Amino acid sequence: MYADHFSLENIPFGIASGVSHPEKSVVTRFENDVIFLAVLAKAGFLPELTQETRKTFSENTINAFAALPKSEHRAARSAIQKLLANFADDLPQHARVPMSDVNVHLPIFINNFTDFSCSRDHVLNASEAVFGKRELPPGFDHFPVGYTARASSIVVSGTGVRRPMGQFRDGHKVVFGGTKKLDYELEVACVIGKGSNLGEPVNIKNADDHIFGLVLLNDWSARDIQSLEMNPLGPLNGKSFATTISPWVITLDALAPFKAPQPPRNPKIEIATYLKDPEPNSTYDIELSASIGNATIADEICKSNFSNLYWTLRDLVAQQTANGCNLVTGDILATGTISGSIDESHGCLMEHAGRGGVEIKTETGGSIKKTWLEDGDTVRLTGIAGPGVGFGDCVGTILSHH
Numbered sequence: 001m002y003a004d005h006f007s008l009e010n011i012p013f014g015i016a017s018g019v020s021h022p023e024k025s026v027v028t029r030f031e032n033d034v035i036f037l038a039v040l041a042k043a044g045f046l047p048e049l050t051q052e053t054r055k056t057f058s059e060n061t062i063n064a065f066a067a068l069p070k071s072e073h074r075a076a077r078s079a080i081q082k083l084l085a086n087f088a089d090d091l092p093q094h095a096r097v098p099m100s101d102v103n104v105h106l107p108i109f110i111n112n113f114t115d116f117s118c119s120r121d122h123v124l125n126a127s128e129a130v131f132g133k134r135e136l137p138p139g140f141d142h143f144p145v146g147y148t149a150r151a152s153s154i155v156v157s158g159t160g161v162r163r164p165m166g167q168f169r170d171g172h173k174v175v176f177g178g179t180k181k182l183d184y185e186l187e188v189a190c191v192i193g194k195g196s197n198l199g200e201p202v203n204i205k206n207a208d209d210h211i212f213g214l215v216l217l218n219d220w221s222a223r224d225i226q227s228l229e230m231n232p233l234g235p236l237n238g239k240s241f242a243t244t245i246s247p248w249v250i251t252l253d254a255l256a257p258f259k260a261p262q263p264p265r266n267p268k269i270e271i272a273t274y275l276k277d278p279e280p281n282s283t284y285d286i287e288l289s290a291s292i293g294n295a296t297i298a299d300e301i302c303k304s305n306f307s308n309l310y311w312t313l314r315d316l317v318a319q320q321t322a323n324g325c326n327l328v329t330g331d332i333l334a335t336g337t338i339s340g341s342i343d344e345s346h347g348c349l350m351e352h353a354g355r356g357g358v359e360i361k362t363e364t365g366g367s368i369k370k371t372w373l374e375d376g377d378t379v380r381l382t383g384i385a386g387p388g389v390g391f392g393d394c395v396g397t398i399l400s401h402h
Contacts, residue, residue, distance in 0.1 A: 005390025012248035104247035116146035122339035144311035150240035164241035168224035179222035186347035189334035207314035216394035
């Protein structure tokens with residue numbers, strides 16, 4: 001599945017294991033096969049790479065590899081591309097394994113997780129759904145608004161999501177129980193490779209030096225729990241129960257052919273100097289989608305595009321470090337929900353709730369209105385930048401809180 005996302009032009013990085021590879025290690029994906037890089041390195045197939053680089057392929061996360069200089073990432077990607085282009089059928093035994101015979105794992109050890117709000121459309125849509133009027137938060141036009149989220153509950157695609165318990169309003173009472181307003185959020189996140197020093201902001205022109213690659217991210221949300229706890233400190237139990245990321249980290253080099261300009265900024269606002277990006281093509285044209293279904297049927301309910309975001313990933317790096325906060329290898333900086341201006345581009349259910357929900361096809365050929373996620377629902381996010389360069393998917397199924 002999604003073999004067409006993983007051509008020679010992609011070469012993502014992740015972590016996998018299997019019957020022939022009981023220990024987790026660094027892998028890439030080519031079409032429908034997983035390539036175990038440590039096997040290649042030990043067999044002498046990547047001699048152009050440094051010993052330090054080859055050593056990282058035996059680690060059980062990609063952190064050590066991601067922390068290497070960009071030159072090493074590019075050398076590894078190039079060497080793998082040449083090897084697969086010329087000797088794909090001559091690889092050593094157990095180096096190339098079908099996707100169906102491996103288990104993929106959380107690719108990184110995540111130290112910190114910041115969730116931002118980068119989509120102007122989402123913020124306006126959410127404001128209309130919750131408050132009945134389209135308004136931006138006071139800081140939105142000035143900088144990407146974000147909050148420190150929970151890293152410990154980030155899981156890899158395919159992990160079940162337990163319906164969270166919490167306190168929320170039920171009529172005039174506050175009760176404790178399983179959330180009744182469970183939602184998904186279509187997001188993209190960058191994975192930090194090179195860290196930075198405490199007290200030293202990262203110049204926006206150097207932001208890409210610190211971004212190892214991108215993943216799809218679903219920041220599951222319990223809207224009723226979140227609503228009660230938001231004032232005055234922001235979300236806690238309504239957000240921290242689970243966040244799902246895709247298993248493959250797509251490098252900026254793979255995405256480079258799909259660079260795009262960011263949308264125009266508000267001409268009435270003078271952006272602070274540290275957020276003035278000299279790069280004219282500071283984002284990427286990536287088609288995104290979300291579907292809801294079950295074991296037998298899935299219905300696409302959202303199509304959006306990464307390039308529509310008001311704030312870019314480069315902006316997030318600059319904003320995160322503007323006060324001297326340091327980046328650490330494995331950090332995740334997420335975009336927040338990615339939405340568009342029309343119903344078909346809403347990146348979460350909350351944006352549909354005020355209009356009675358979103359229409360979902362049923363197995364019998366009819367349709368129903370779905371307002372919030374039910375036990376057994378499966379949400380699947382996908383992303384593709386262009387021919388041969390995609391993310392695969394990011395999947396989670398809702399489990400009962402019992």
